[in-house]
Amino acid sequence: MYAYYQNGDSKLASAERELSESVNSAYSLYHTLLYLLVALRRYSLKQITRKQKMNDRVSRKELLFAENRLLSQLETNESLASYFAEEDMSWMSDTVKALYEQVISGEELEEYYQEDVFDYEADKLLCRKIYKKYIENNDELDEVLEQENIYWNGDKNLIDSFVLKTIKSFEESNGAEQPLLQAYKDPESSTFGNELLKNGIDMEERCRAIISQHCNRWDPSRLAFMDVLIIQAAFAEMMSFPAIPLKVTINEYVEMTKYLSTPGSASFVNGMLDTISKELVRNGELNK
Numbered sequence: 001m002y003a004y005y006q007n008g009d010s011k012l013a014s015a016e017r018e019l020s021e022s023v024n025s026a027y028s029l030y031h032t033l034l035y036l037l038v039a040l041r042r043y044s045l046k047q048i049t050r051k052q053k054m055n056d057r058v059s060r061k062e063l064l065f066a067e068n069r070l071l072s073q074l075e076t077n078e079s080l081a082s083y084f085a086e087e088d089m090s091w092m093s094d095t096v097k098a099l100y101e102q103v104i105s106g107e108e109l110e111e112y113y114q115e116d117v118f119d120y121e122a123d124k125l126l127c128r129k130i131y132k133k134y135i136e137n138n139d140e141l142d143e144v145l146e147q148e149n150i151y152w153n154g155d156k157n158l159i160d161s162f163v164l165k166t167i168k169s170f171e172e173s174n175g176a177e178q179p180l181l182q183a184y185k186d187p188e189s190s191t192f193g194n195e196l197l198k199n200g201i202d203m204e205e206r207c208r209a210i211i212s213q214h215c216n217r218w219d220p221s222r223l224a225f226m227d228v229l230i231i232q233a234a235f236a237e238m239m240s241f242p243a244i245p246l247k248v249t250i251n252e253y254v255e256m257t258k259y260l261s262t263p264g265s266a267s268f269v270n271g272m273l274d275t276i277s278k279e280l281v282r283n284g285e286l287n288k
Helices: 002-006 012-053 060-066 069-075 078-083 090-105 107-115 120-136 139-148 152-169 172-177 187-202 204-214 225-240 246-260 265-282
Strands: none
Touching (some): 002 012, 012 069, 012 152, 069 120, 069 172, 090 107, 090 120, 090 139, 139 152, 204 265
């Protein structure tokens, strides 16, 4: 919606294509971050082979990381392998090298080594710890990802949670057929974004009239543009998706405001959505 209005003469079809590209890019990032774990293991195997050829000492920690059962299973995952079958991932080689050096010298692998319990569950827990420490909050990695795909920067926090959820869901018995998360949980979800976008734009005039009506302490023209768009999208969701409870809509858009707008915007958006929803219910326009 923001891009639609910022582009001035945008058409809905262009906004829908942009939305589709954004969703596809987010799903691509999900696979890319999973592949990054695979690339780390592959790099570790190369390092071990190189050291062995040169008769250099290979530490126990290096061997343990290379033998990690979760990483081995992820490398053979049929869905992930199919996704990157024709992709050139050489752009992440420097990142993989830097991450590997941090992991090998890090406390997570040291603690794992000291525990002396090297089963599948321990390997899975180690992978989650490594991901949280070195990949989830990594400014340098974020810069590399943004250079590769401009959409990825805004999506990474959310996709990190999906990757961690995926690691947690892995079962050794599933082997290479371990399912990964789908782009959409059901057919209805695949159309939700486009419907919300279209309805949000269609309801612009009505929504902004309501905002102006209830801006007792603010000049509507001076409201943060992002705040108005968030309220507009929330209004469209309230009106267009009767199965979604009002409280859920309000809570989610208030949380969205914390990420997308000014520090003081959340309380304003919360108050405005609460007022709007109560008026809609009072007028009989909503029955939730």
